[in-house]
Amino acid sequence: MLSNTSMLLYVLVTAAAVIMTRGFTFLLFPAGKQTPKVILFLGQALPCALMALLIVYCLKNTSPLLYPYGLPEAIAIAAVILLHLWKKNNLLSIAGGTAFYMILVQFVF
Amino acid sequence: MKTASRVLKDLKSAFPRTVPILLGYLFLGIAFGILLTDKGYHWLWAVFMGLVVYAGMGQFVAVNMLFPGVNFLNAFLLQLTLNARHIFYGLSMLEKFKIMGKRKPYMIFALTDETYSLLCSAKAPEGIDEKNFFFFIALLDHGYWILGCALGGLIGSLLTFNTTGIDFIMTALFITIAVDQWRETKNHIPVLSGFACALLCLLVFGASHFIIPALLCITVCLLLLRKPIEKREAKEKAAIREVDTDAL
Structure with a gap:
């Protein structure tokens, strides 16, 4: 185990790295100056693209080649999408989809 | 008194947006608290990390590297690459955070994957102060995370019900946001x-x-x-x- 002092230093080093990544962009393009148009364009186009990346990130350890072939994920994702298109209620889609997925992985597959 | 009730109204309008994060962060935070206290550290360390690091993936990796003689420079560099995606989140918030005034540094600090995904599509309902609305979304999420870390460290070992698959909640959150985005454009x-x-x-x-x-x-x-x-x-x-x- 690390001593309290080392642990404190370790946590602060970790925190410093995280805050540097979060603040980097804002330091590079300060609010007082005109932000380049290409950066504004990226800022607008990125949310949709990054949401796709986050979804893939969540599923990165799902293997379509090994049992259960990613079936629970595929079925639950379809359920979330259908529920969301139908009821348009974020909470319901998220809670319903997750409960459904838990049933699938705990009892079905 | 009038301002206090207005602020409360802003808080109430932000809260429903954050409920999926409440569930997700409580669960993840609890998992983190268990992991850290299992290594022999006091539960207050879990709370402290939740407070000042506030990064799900970052904290889990930090605990996995937590051995005597850990190289701080290596840990620092690994965290930089692990969290590099946040640089890209900032790009979409440059304009949005311009209104935040004194609260802007906190908003930048608290820009996790999940808060980012909420803020991307967040628009304050009518009659709600947008500054407060954004701020409360960020603050509530942070609070859930700290609470989860504390609970995990304190009572994590008492949890016995089968939570397999609960991590799908974050996947579901991102999917509903993607569906909303798809419909909007x-x-x-x-x-x-x-x-x-x-x-x-x-x-x-x-x-x-x-x-x-x-x-x-x-x-x-x-x-x-x-x-x-x-x-x-x-x-x-x-x-x-x-x-x-x-x-x-």
Whole structure:
């Protein structure tokens, strides 16, 4: 185990790295100056693209080649999408989809 | 008194947005608290990390590296690469955070994956102060995370019900946001390039190393497709304007 002092230093080093990544962009393009148009364009186009990346990130350890072939994920994702298109209620889609997925992985597959 | 009740109203309007994060962060935070206290550390360390580091993936990796003689410089560099995706989140918040005033540094500090995904599409309902609305979304999420870390450290070992699969909650959150985004626009080039780049990089670089290549690939892709994307945006805006004038 690390001593309290080392642990404190370790946590602060970790925190410093995280805050540097979060603040980097804002330091590079300060609010007082005109932000380049290409950066504004990226800022607008990125949310949709990054949401796709986050979804893939969540599923990165799902293997379509090994049992259960990613079936629970595929079925639950379809359920979330259908529920969301139908009821348009974020909470319901998220809670319903997750409960459904838990049933699938705990009892079905 | 009047301002206090207004602020409370803003808080109440932000809260429902954050409920999915409440569930997700409590669960993840509890898992983190258990992990850290299992290593012999006091539960207050879990709370402290939740307070000052506030990064799910970052904290889990930090605990996994937590051995006597850990090299701080290595840990620092690893955290930089692990969290590099936040650089890209900032790009979408440059304009949004301009209104935040004194609270802007906190908003930047608290920009996790999940808060980012909420803020991307967040618009304050009518009569609600947008500054407070954004701020409370960020603050509530942070609070849930700290609470989860504390609970995990304190009572984690008492939890016995089967939580297998509960981590799907974050997947479901991102999917509903993607569906909302899909419905809001006819310009699907960004999301499709996002999926294509992410899947391609996952195949090429593998599950543990694909995030940074994917981020770069997405950026290049969007820049190359800038003309068609902007053309479609302009077309859509024109169509909306037409509908507006028709309604008049």
